[in-house]
Amino acid sequence: MSQSYLNVGENREETTEGREIFNKLVMRCFFQDFQKDALTKEIIGCKMHDTVHDFVQFLTQNECFTMEATSTRGIETSSANDTTKPRPGDKVRHLTLMFADEDDFPSSIVNCEILRTLATFDSRITSIDSNLIRRLKRLRTLNLSRNLIWKVPEEIGDLMHLRYIDLSRNFVLRELPDSVCNLYSLQTLRLDGCEQLAKLPDNMGKLINLKHLHVDGCRALRYLPKGIGSIRNLRTLDWLHLAHLDDDVVFDQNDSPFIFMKATPSILPPLGKLPSLKVLKLRGIFRLEEIGGEFFGVEETSSSSFPSLETLVLDYLRKFEKWELGRAEAEDSCNSQMKSISIMPRLSSLYIVACHKLKELPDFLLQNAPLQNLLIRSCYSLGSLPDEFISPIPNVSIIGSGVDPFIKGRKIDYDPSED
Known part of the structure; x- marks a missing residue:
């Protein structure tokens, strides 16, 4: 996606096209040693066969280079078909740096002005040179x-063609510069495992083309910018992990540009208003007790909530007890306008794991959700589910919960030893 290699029409999404291309390459044995998500079973990692890798390097020898830092803090290059390891020339578009620390970062060894990809692997870089960024x-x-990056320079906001940023697993990174919000072409921002990241920039709503935001394992992140609710292209909001919220935190929503994520009482962002959100994963929000109307973004003038959501994951919400639509459910049944609100009309996969206090599913879900995949694991307080809800779902797995594992003779996967 970030390199514009996907040729898609007006009615087709890049992510869908890219996934199909990847699957075709899988069928042709380009990749191996697959890693899959434990819940969704989607492929999240793989390797390329050495022979395939060498052949691809041969085909792209003038554009793709790998640099390896030596023990003397020098740089050497590698190419699949070149044993002399020449210095890269002016045609290099994609550069990978390996085994580097801060002093090894190449600011002059390549023609940086034409680079389209810069990546590091097995490196220990602590900062990014602002002159290089320019x-x-x-x-x-x-x-x-x-x-080990602890600071991102403001100059990153000048990279107007930047579409993909991966800063994940930089454990000492505390914040991003406000200039990140100037990256109007940015599609993917990965911040997984940035454990000390305490905030996101105020003006995230300016990232009008952002499609995927990953903040899994950002344990210090206590709120999301309110502007996220206006990113209409956002498709994936991956894990809100807020394990370290303090009881004495005070927050004034009226005076702050942020939506506070503290869950007692309260309040999740009105993510239901995001028209393009397809995947939502909430995990480890330990103080979350209920999901209500604020989360769905339901108002009297609303016609739908989560109109594009396809996958919902609720994982290890240990105090999560109440799940309902909220204000809309309390409305007079004669109010036809409120009755016509559509809630998660495209939800096909629902995964509820380790929500020990959850007692029941909301009515809108039991009555209307077009589910194809349902996983319920270790939800000990969850009561019986209607047969008319379970029976139409093709793939059901219920493990270690209060739900009856036998429904009209149909045996649902149930193995207490897995709890």
Whole structure:
């Protein structure tokens, strides 16, 4: 996506096209050693066969280079078909740096002005040179994951072609500069495992093309910018992990640009208003007690909530007890306008794991959700589910919960030893 390799029409999404291309390459044995998400079973990691890798490097030898930092803090290059390891020339578009620390970062060894991809692997970079950033005018993909970066320079906001940023697993990164909000072309922002990241920039709503936001494992993140609710292209909001909220935190919503994520009482962002959100995963929000009307973004003038949501994951919400639509359910049944509100009309996969106090599912879900996949695991307080809700679902797995594992002779997966 970030390199514009996907040729899609007006009615087709890049993510769908990219997934199909990837699956075709899988069928042709381009990849191996697959890693799958434990819940969704989607492929989240793989390897390329050495022979395939070498052949691809041969085909792209003038555009793709790997640099390895030596023990003397020098740089050497590698190419699949070149044993002399020449220095990369002016045609290099995609650069990978391996085994580097801060002093090894190449600011002059390549023509940075034409780079489209810059990535590091097995490196320990602590900061990014602002002078280098200024030269990366055509960069589209920036992968600096698993380093020790503690600060991102303001100059990153000048990279107007940047579409993909991966800063995940930089454990000492505390914040992003406000200039990140100037990256109007940005599609994907990965911040997984940035444990000390305490806030996101105020003006995130300016990222009008942002489609995927990953904040799994951002334990210090206590709120999301209110502007996130206006990112109409947002499709994935991956894990809100707020394990370390303090009881004495005070927050005034009227004076702050943030939506506070503290769950007692309260309040989740009105994510139901996001028209393009397809995947939502909430995990480890330990103080979350209920999901109500604020989360769905339901108002009297609303016609739908979560209109595009396809996958919902609720995982390890240990105090989560009440799940309802809220104000809309309390409305007079004669109010036809409120009755016509559509809630999660495209939800096909629902995964509820380790929500020990959840007692029942909301009525809108039991009556109307077009589910294809249902996983309920370790939800000990959850009562019986109607047969008319369970029976039409093709793939059902109920493990370690209060739900009857036998429904009209149909045996649902149930193995107490897995609890």
